[in-house]
Amino acid sequence: MLAGVVAACGTGDPAAGATDVPVDLTTLDVGAYATQPRQVGTVANHDQARFIEAERLGDHVPTPADIDPRFIHTNSSIATVFIDAEASLGKIMAVDRFGEIAPDFIGGFVSSAETAGHNKGIDMVNAVMIFPDEQKAAAAATALERLDFGYAPNNQPIEIPGYPAAKAHWQPDQQSIGSWFATGHLVIYTWFYDYLKIYLEKVDKQALLDLTRKSLDTIVPSVAKFTPTPVDQLMTLQRDRENMLGRTAPRPREDSWINPPGVYAGRTARHFSSDPESTTKMIDDNGVDLFANDGSDVYRARDIAGARAVRDELGGLTRKFTAADPPKNLPSARCKEYIGREKLAVRFYCAVSYDRYAAYVWSNQLLDAQQRISAQYALLVNAR
Structure with a gap:
């Protein structure tokens, strides 16, 4: 399930500080989710x-x-x-x-x-x-x-x-x-x-x-600006771009696989959003230059303040969302519950930021969403 299915416009202001408040990663409940970045190389087939x-x-x-x-x-x-x-x-x-x-x-x-x-x-x-x-x-x-x-x-x-x-x-x-x-x-x-x-x-x-x-x-x-890869060189293609996919949580087997994992230019994220207008503004306002999707969505902003603004946008509340508890020991995360009418919509969403990166996860269980965003936060920290 792409997080953009029910992405919502946020209302919070980005924090003004230039550094992230330290978090003790050992105190986070990450469940069984990965917390170390992956090395993603060339295509396998x-x-x-x-x-x-x-x-x-x-x-x-x-x-x-x-x-x-x-x-x-x-x-x-x-x-x-x-x-x-x-x-x-x-x-x-x-x-x-x-x-x-x-x-x-x-x-x-x-x-x-x-x-x-x-x-x-x-x-x-x-x-x-x-x-x-x-x-x-x-x-x-x-x-x-x-x-x-x-x-x-x-x-x-x-x-x-x-x-x-x-x-x-x-x-x-x-x-x-x-x-x-x-x-x-x-x-x-x-x-x-x-x-x-x-x-x-x-x-x-x-x-x-x-x-x-x-x-x-x-x-x-x-x-016309796209340069096709010669057919005999397709197997040399790299799966990652500037370690964005390596920073992105792997997709659990039970999640939707409508689209494969990928890394894109920031504005390409608009194709995957249910609200391309607010997504466009979020990307342009905060200098998002890269976007990755796998078991989470990860955005790279121009700076820490931009990443926090992206977090607040992704985790923001509208009439279709109500606030949900953030994970224990990760108060900077923004979690919410979907209360709209779309029957197939995922219920819980959480967003977090670290350094220039903001991440967004989703799950039908609040504890699972909290574990996912905690693991994703640890992953971003460990990828520095």
Whole structure:
């Protein structure tokens, strides 16, 4: 479960001190959780390498709000980093023959959001997929569009303004469009689905075209900054970046594995948050330059005060949260209990900071959340 599922805006002010108050680590209840940093080296197998390559791509994929500020409602149940198309695209694109017609697919990164929650607005999905070279990317774009085209008898080809090479189609009786555009080693799949207009039985072709062009206008120059790793060098990729993953608690086996462990540029964390607006402000205000996710979320801020502000933001209270007790002997931690209406939401969350780092953990049991954040705090201290 990514902590961003129910991330909330905090209300506390960052501490003004320049140093952390010492904590006796031997007095903390850490349960069975690790307290020593890991050394995370090169990838162990080809699938792991594909995931890391997709994570590298993610730093260059804009969020939906970067394209259009209306798209701020995210869905954390969709895999953001993927090597199996079914995990991210199975509900919006024909993927039953994906492996057959795109056999050289390496990995992908999905950016998705809605203008209104609970299927009451417009859905936007941009899936950027990596291929070994330009020829294979172009062939995959053509083949994937052709496969998807055949699944609805009333699909019609449509040309995206400014992108004549894009392969796209729509259904004239539905406010929905799909587009596949190859650029370099990449294929950008763009999908819009307007639940409200479909419910009202209204169609606006130009609105679909305008949104698709606007999306491509933003994504194409951004992903052009991504440098693909040559296929024969994928097994040399490093899993960690500046020891961020080493500082991040390992993911317990019982936790969700929607996305693999990863390290990203700070602003890439917005893709994993249910509240990208407040997350963007938190990142920008506090100079967060790196973000890691595994058994916890860890953010690296510009300084100690910035890390404390991130802690207070992550651990802050809103109408969906009530305060929970911090761990014994770690009073600087911020813990809270979710009291909103989302049935699948994790119940307890805790945040802590040390030096430039802020961490966030989650659990359905308060004691477990307290143990996790205590161990994570010790891990940050021991990683100095």
